[in-house]
Amino acid sequence: MLDILVTIDSNYLLPLRVMLKSLFLNNTGERFYIHLLYDDIESETLARLGDFVASEGHGLSAKRMDDMAFAEAPVRFHYTKAMYYRLLAFKFLPPDLDRILYLDPDILVINSLRSLYETNMDGKLYAAAYHSLVPARELNRIRLYPYEIESYYNSGVLLMNLQLQRLEIKETAIFDFVEENRAKLIMPDQDIINALYAKKIRTLDEKLYNYDVRYYRYYALTTSGACDMDFIFEHTGILHFCGKRKPWKKGYMGQFLALYKQYEKLAFRPRNG
Amino acid sequence: MLDILVTIDSNYLLPLRVMLKSLFLNNTGERFYIHLLYDDIESETLARLGDFVASEGHGLSAKRMDDMAFAEAPVRFHYTKAMYYRLLAFKFLPPDLDRILYLDPDILVINSLRSLYETNMDGKLYAAAYHSLVPARELNRIRLYPYEIESYYNSGVLLMNLQLQRLEIKETAIFDFVEENRAKLIMPDQDIINALYAKKIRTLDEKLYNYDVRYYRYYALTTSGACDMDFIFEHTGILHFCGKRKPWKKGYMGQFLALYKQYEKLAFRPRNG
Numbered sequence: 001m002l003d004i005l006v007t008i009d010s011n012y013l014l015p016l017r018v019m020l021k022s023l024f025l026n027n028t029g030e031r032f033y034i035h036l037l038y039d040d041i042e043s044e045t046l047a048r049l050g051d052f053v054a055s056e057g058h059g060l061s062a063k064r065m066d067d068m069a070f071a072e073a074p075v076r077f078h079y080t081k082a083m084y085y086r087l088l089a090f091k092f093l094p095p096d097l098d099r100i101l102y103l104d105p106d107i108l109v110i111n112s113l114r115s116l117y118e119t120n121m122d123g124k125l126y127a128a129a130y131h132s133l134v135p136a137r138e139l140n141r142i143r144l145y146p147y148e149i150e151s152y153y154n155s156g157v158l159l160m161n162l163q164l165q166r167l168e169i170k171e172t173a174i175f176d177f178v179e180e181n182r183a184k185l186i187m188p189d190q191d192i193i194n195a196l197y198a199k200k201i202r203t204l205d206e207k208l209y210n211y212d213v214r215y216y217r218y219y220a221l222t223t224s225g226a227c228d229m230d231f232i233f234e235h236t237g238i239l240h241f242c243g244k245r246k247p248w249k250k251g252y253m254g255q256f257l258a259l260y261k262q263y264e265k266l267a268f269r270p271r272n273g
Numbered sequence: 274m275l276d277i278l279v280t281i282d283s284n285y286l287l288p289l290r291v292m293l294k295s296l297f298l299n300n301t302g303e304r305f306y307i308h309l310l311y312d313d314i315e316s317e318t319l320a321r322l323g324d325f326v327a328s329e330g331h332g333l334s335a336k337r338m339d340d341m342a343f344a345e346a347p348v349r350f351h352y353t354k355a356m357y358y359r360l361l362a363f364k365f366l367p368p369d370l371d372r373i374l375y376l377d378p379d380i381l382v383i384n385s386l387r388s389l390y391e392t393n394m395d396g397k398l399y400a401a402a403y404h405s406l407v408p409a410r411e412l413n414r415i416r417l418y419p420y421e422i423e424s425y426y427n428s429g430v431l432l433m434n435l436q437l438q439r440l441e442i443k444e445t446a447i448f449d450f451v452e453e454n455r456a457k458l459i460m461p462d463q464d465i466i467n468a469l470y471a472k473k474i475r476t477l478d479e480k481l482y483n484y485d486v487r488y489y490r491y492y493a494l495t496t497s498g499a500c501d502m503d504f505i506f507e508h509t510g511i512l513h514f515c516g517k518r519k520p521w522k523k524g525y526m527g528q529f530l531a532l533y534k535q536y537e538k539l540a541f542r543p544r545n546g
Contacts, residue, residue, distance in 0.1 A: 028542070110535065230523075233534040250503075259531040261506040262383065269301070 005102040007085035016105040021267035023109040036062040090165040104156035125200040127159035129210035147195035155190040278375040280358035289378040294540035296382040309335040377429035398473040400432035402483035420468035428463040
């Protein structure tokens with residue numbers, strides 16, 4: 001059984017289901033248990049999602065985050081309480097769970113995640129990948145100074161060591177950090193993980209587990225062509241549709257649009273036969 | 274039950290299986306019977322293909338074309354007897370079969386083929402699409418003069434009226450045509466169908482049933498953007514990887530490569546779970 005964490009609001013229901021479909025289809029033989037932390041989703045919508053997951057042979061439990069959960073948390077207009085779900089998930093997940101894999105909804109899983117899931121955590125709080133394209137890395141280093149950011153990890157794929165998190169992550173430290181750095185934060189949860197826990201993150205290979213689809217040519221170039229489409233479909237577990245443009249919105253272009261549309265179709269087709 | 278005709282040699286076994294996987298996956302609820310006319314495929318390979326089709330819940334019968342079948346046929350180096358399989362398939366298929374859908378192996382099926390299969394044949398021998406891009410059409414018109422070619426149909430997707438074919442198509446007419454036009458023929462079976470039977474072909478919409486993936490931008494432009502990726506995944510039944518470059522070969526580029534690789538992966542993954 002592989003435990004998967006997702007934390008979304010109603011805007012991301014379509015991509016969530018597409019992501020799950022891709023996960024199931026390319027991990028046959030695995031059983032998944034999906035832990036959904038949510039806010040503001042209608043119960044009927046939630047039931048449909050549960051039916052979908054069950055019809056694929058997997059389990060789902062959904063937990064509504066009520067307003068009391070983060071009563072003390074600093075919140076501003078463009079980042080809401082939802083940003084804390086990922087950071088503090090360990091507080092709301094079953095206490096016997098040792099690890100869980102958090103996945104953003106804007107990804108496609110195209111290969112087995114078994115070895116990612118079994119990554120040796122080796123005393124780290126998280127395992128994550130950073131995107132190595134230099135300009136982005138530098139920008140984040142400057143922005144989050146004086147916090148030491150060697151690499152700016154992407155928090156869209158995050159293997160969590162829940163056991164250790166329960167011991168080491170303090171809600172108040174996070175709230176204090178947000179309070180003090182309000183002006184600087186752009187992607188709050190990602191910024192927090194990088195600023196506070198960078199040294200406690202085990203690095204994953206981005207080409208395997210957090211392939212940024214915007215950089216198809218960059219990956220191919222920097223590997224002298226080795227990281228081509230064949231490599232991706234043989235080795236890459238996770239394609240991540242980073243950035244503002246999303247494949248489920250009109251006008252998106254790119255190497256992986258047709259692939260995404262196919263999963264969209266499979267995720268929402270009527271079941272029969 | 275939908276009857277599908279495929280006619281290949283061993284070079285096309287990989288794409289054939291990919292095509293079949295896409296057919297099955299996007300036509301859940303249908304039962305297919307695959308009729309394979311072949312030459313020069315090892316029996317073990319054939320058995321694996323049969324196992325694959327059976328494991329997907331469909332049927333396959335394979336018929337080896339022996340050398341006697343087309344003893345009278347004119348044959349030259351770059352077009353072999355295999356070119357006659359499609360044209361004369363009606364002679365080798367079960368006599369109670371009224372219609373069959375021939376599919377090239379270099380296609381992906383991404384939507385239901387039920388309405389294509391049920392096309393009213395209305396006294397025609399075939400239903401097929403032609404690619405409307407003007408230069409190609411003109412070239413073929415000139416090449417096959419004095420045969421009147423209004424539109425040069427693509428024979429990669431061919432719905433066949435077997436009942437009528439048994440009455441109207443004469444083997445000798447085909448052999449005579451090949452004999453007389455040897456020098457002109459480039460894609461022999463396609464040329465023959467166009468030269469001899471153009472008036473007996475019911476036209477299918479290429480955007481629905483024979484979408485030439487090389488012309489993604491052309492289709493979008495000529496429809497003022499209506500034929501975009503959303504349209505394709507909602508309406509297009511068949512993507513056809515026409516031309517010399519094939520997505521299963523190294524160095525192929527294009528909008529549909531990732532999609533193709535995904536199907537390749539699904540078609541060849543070990544079955545479990």
